[in-house]
Amino acid sequence: MQISDLIILCILLGFMTTYIPVFLCLFFTATIGFVVFLDIPPALLAQTLFRSLDKFALVVVLFFILCGNIMSKGKMVEKLMNLANGLVSWLPGGLGMAGVIGCGLFGAISGSTVATVVALGGFMIPALIKNGYDEDYTLGLMTTSPNLGVIIPPSISMIFYSMISNVALEGLFITGFVPGILIILCVCLYSWLLYRKRTDIKRLPAPDFKQLYHILKEGFWAVMLIVIIFGGIFSGVFTANEAAVVASVYAFAVELFIYKSMNFLDVKNITVASAVTSATLLLIVASATCFGRYLTFENIPNRVAEVVVANIDSPIVFLLVMNILLLIIGMFMDIISATLILGPVFLPLLGPFNVDPMHFGLIMTVNLAIGYCTPPMGVSLFITGALAKRDIIYVSRAVMPFLLIQIGVLFFLTYFPEVVLFLPRLFGYL
Numbered sequence: 001m002q003i004s005d006l007i008i009l010c011i012l013l014g015f016m017t018t019y020i021p022v023f024l025c026l027f028f029t030a031t032i033g034f035v036v037f038l039d040i041p042p043a044l045l046a047q048t049l050f051r052s053l054d055k056f057a058l059v060v061v062l063f064f065i066l067c068g069n070i071m072s073k074g075k076m077v078e079k080l081m082n083l084a085n086g087l088v089s090w091l092p093g094g095l096g097m098a099g100v101i102g103c104g105l106f107g108a109i110s111g112s113t114v115a116t117v118v119a120l121g122g123f124m125i126p127a128l129i130k131n132g133y134d135e136d137y138t139l140g141l142m143t144t145s146p147n148l149g150v151i152i153p154p155s156i157s158m159i160f161y162s163m164i165s166n167v168a169l170e171g172l173f174i175t176g177f178v179p180g181i182l183i184i185l186c187v188c189l190y191s192w193l194l195y196r197k198r199t200d201i202k203r204l205p206a207p208d209f210k211q212l213y214h215i216l217k218e219g220f221w222a223v224m225l226i227v228i229i230f231g232g233i234f235s236g237v238f239t240a241n242e243a244a245v246v247a248s249v250y251a252f253a254v255e256l257f258i259y260k261s262m263n264f265l266d267v268k269n270i271t272v273a274s275a276v277t278s279a280t281l282l283l284i285v286a287s288a289t290c291f292g293r294y295l296t297f298e299n300i301p302n303r304v305a306e307v308v309v310a311n312i313d314s315p316i317v318f319l320l321v322m323n324i325l326l327l328i329i330g331m332f333m334d335i336i337s338a339t340l341i342l343g344p345v346f347l348p349l350l351g352p353f354n355v356d357p358m359h360f361g362l363i364m365t366v367n368l369a370i371g372y373c374t375p376p377m378g379v380s381l382f383i384t385g386a387l388a389k390r391d392i393i394y395v396s397r398a399v400m401p402f403l404l405i406q407i408g409v410l411f412f413l414t415y416f417p418e419v420v421l422f423l424p425r426l427f428g429y430l
Contacts, residue, residue, distance in 0.1 A: 008032070022333075026284075029294075048290050062275070063245050064112075064247070065274045066270070070270055071225075073270055076225065077102075090206040091192065091203075100183075103148045108230075113149040113369060120142065121143075121384055131202040135398075144402035147372055152176050155176060156281070157365050158173060159240075160339045161364065165361060171430060174423040186405045225251060232246060288337050300345065301345045309352045316415070330370055331375065332377050335369065335372070358429070
C-alpha cells in the first residue's frame with residue numbers, strides 16, 4: 001500500500017467520523033485525491049458527476065421509490081398485512097410470522113429496507129406488544145425483517161450493482177427469491193418454536209373459507225401489483241425499468257379509484273417526496289462514482305486483486321474473507337455507497353477464484369443488508385428505537401437471534417451457489 005492510499009483512507013475515515021453527509025465525504029475525498037495525488041485536471045470531476053447521473057437505468061430507482069411511497073400512504077400495505085394475518089396469525093407466534101411475511105410482500109414492491117421499516121414498523125410493533133409478544137422479540141423481528149426489502153426483488157442495491165458489473169438485472173433479481181424465502185421460513189420456524197407453548201399470547205381464530213375469501217378479495221388488487229411486476233419482467237412483456245413505471249401507475253390507479261385512499265393533492269405530495277428521496281440517493285451515486293474514478297486512476301482495484309490472489313489460493317477462504325469484510329463494512333457504510341465503491345474493487349477478484357459475478361452480487365447485497373441492523377451505523381436500529389422509545393443498545397441485543405438466522409442463510413447461499421443460480425440459468429440469464 002502506498003503512502004497516498006493511506007492518506008486518502010485517513011481523510012475519508014476522518015470525514016465520516018464527523019457530521020458531514022456521506023456524499024460530501026466521498027466527493028471531498030475524491031477532490032483532494034485528484035488535486036494532490038493525480039496529474040489530471042480536476043475538471044474531470046465535473047464530467048464524472050454528469051456522466052454518473054446520465055444513465056437511463058437510474059429511472060427505475062425513482063419509480064420503485066415512488067411505488068413504495070404510494071403503498072405506504074395508501075391502503076395497499078394494510079391489505080397485504082391483512083392477507084398475511086389471515087394466512088398465519090392463528091398459529092403459535094402467528095402475528096410475528098405475519099410481520100415477516102408482510103415485510104417480504106412489501107419488499108417485493110418497494111425495493112427498500114428503510115421504507116419497509118417505516119411503513120410496517122409503525123403499526124406492527126404496537127400490535128405485537130399489545131397481543132402479548134415480548135418486546136425484545138418484537139423489536140428484533142421488525143428491525144431485521146425489513147432487510148427483505150433489498151434482498152427480495154426488486155432491490156435498489158441490486159440495480160446499482162447491475163450498473164457497475166454489467167450483470168443482467170433481471171437475472172440478479174431472480175437470485176433474491178431463494179434467500180428471501182429461506183429467511184421468511186426460518187424466522188417463522190423460530191417464532192413457532194419460541195411461542196408454541198405460550199398460553200398468554202393472544203391468537204386469532206383460524207379463518208373459515210368465507211373469511212379467507214373476503215381477505216383474498218380485499219387484498220387482490222395489492223397482490224396483483226406483485227404479479228404485474230414479476231410476471232411482466234420474467235415473461236418478457238417489459239423490462240425492469242418499464243416494470244417500475246407500470247407499477248407506479250397501477251398503484252396510483254388502485255389507490256385513487258378502487259381503494260379511494262388518496263386524492264390528487266396526495267399524488268402531488270407523494271411524487272415530490274419521492275423525487276426528494278431519489279435526489280438524495282443520486283447525490284450518493286454521483287459522489288461515489290467520483291471516488292471510484294479516483295480509485296481507478298490510482299489502479300487500486302488491480303493492486304488489491306494482486307495482493308489477494310497472491311495470499312489466498314482457495315475459493316472457500318476467499319468467500320469467507322469477503323463475507324467477513326462486507327459484514328464489517330456494512331457496520332459503517334450504507335449499502336448504496338458500499339456497492340458503488342467496493343463493487344469495482346472486488347469484481348476483478350472474482351475471475352481468479354471462479355466466482356460468478358451474479359452470485360457475488362447477491363452475496364454482497366445480503367451482507368450489506370445485514371449492516372442496516374448492526375451498530376454503530378445501522379439505520380434500522382435507530383428507526384425502530386425511535387418508534388419504540390428504546391435506546392440503540394437494547395435494540396442491538398434484540399436483533400441478535402434474527403441476525404444469526406440471516407447470517408446462516410448468507411453462508412448457505414455463499415457455499416451452495418447452484419441453489420440461487422438455478423433460476424437465472426433456467427430463465428436464460430446465465
